[in-house]
Amino acid sequence: MRGTEYAELAAFLAIAEESNFRRAAQRLRMSPSSLSHSMRDLEERLGARLLNRTTRSVSPTEAGATLFSRLSPAFAEIAAAVEGVQHFRDRPAGKVRLNMPRAAAEVVFVPGSGRFAQQYPEIRLELITDDAFVDIVAKGFDAGVRLGEFVQRDMISVRLTSDVRFAVVASPSYFASRRHPATPRDLHDHACVNFRFAHNGELFPWRFAKGGESLEVSVDGPITTNDVNVSLAAALEGAGLFRTLEAQVAEHIATGRLVRVLEDWCPSYPGLFLYYPSRRQMSPALRAVIDFFRFRET
DSSP, rough: OHHHHHHHHHHHHHHHHHHHHHHHHHHSSSSSHHHHHHHHHHHHTTTTTEEOSSSOOOOOOOOHHHHHHHHHHHHHHHHHHHHHHHHHSSOOOOOEEEEHHHHHHHIIIIHHHHHHHHHHEEEEEEEESSSSOOTTTTTTOEEEEEEGGOOOTTTTEEEOOOEEEEEEOOOOTTGSSSSSOSGGGGGGOOOOOOOOTTTTTOOEEEEETTTTEEEEOOOSSSSESSHHHHHHHHTTTTBBBBBEEHHHHHHHHHHHEEEEOOOOOOOEEEEEEESSSSSSOOHHHHHHHHHSSOOOOO
8 A cells, every 4th residue: 555545544534533624634734625635536546435525514425434444443453553563662752742721730740840851851741731621632632631520531531630629819918908708608799810711711610518518609800811820910919819729829828928718618629630532542652651640649
């Protein structure tokens, strides 16, 4: 099989799996027009139409479905064979692209980055911080990092941290003329710094629990951002109360730059997890990242 023929078949598989030319093109790191041209060449060479295309969807024809059913396991075996050869390398090497919230990079990956670079000098770790939820496969990431409650069930996940807690904090200047909230319901009388998810426009929920009672409070305030660090900076300047991961504000609480409230209403939640779609195609470099940063009981 010539290289162009292999590439055309791989492109067909990507389109059939994604049911979308744009996502398949992103996955293959090529332009949609190039991908469309490759499909036309393949269909002309085989003398059969493989895909039904509409303005909203792409689906295999009967011929395409038959080809897909035979190609998919064959390509999986090829990928597994290549991966098996890679395991014979003396040292893991290559680029590993991870998508994660900024807080995950700061809490998990930055503190260990120096030791990781020394232990695996041939791995290039690319940390893309994005608080929005993204399709890691479509965007070309090897894995993603999110809180356990947000990881989809069809993903394979590896724990990176112990359970986490959220903290509600504000600056001493904010409380100079205000009482501390005694319960989450009191937040309606306070200014709060909101966080809005970029991918769907929804506000980050303020959830609380205590003694079997659970609450989700809608808060309001002068500032809403889609960047955790900007929200934190606003809280430090006295703009209002802010809810974020405990680890991200622990130092500010210890130094007195932030005051914590409602601590007894902030239970633990599943911590940060690294997740990826399939063990079969895991590279030695990604395996090294997982083994290095995974959570271990002390």
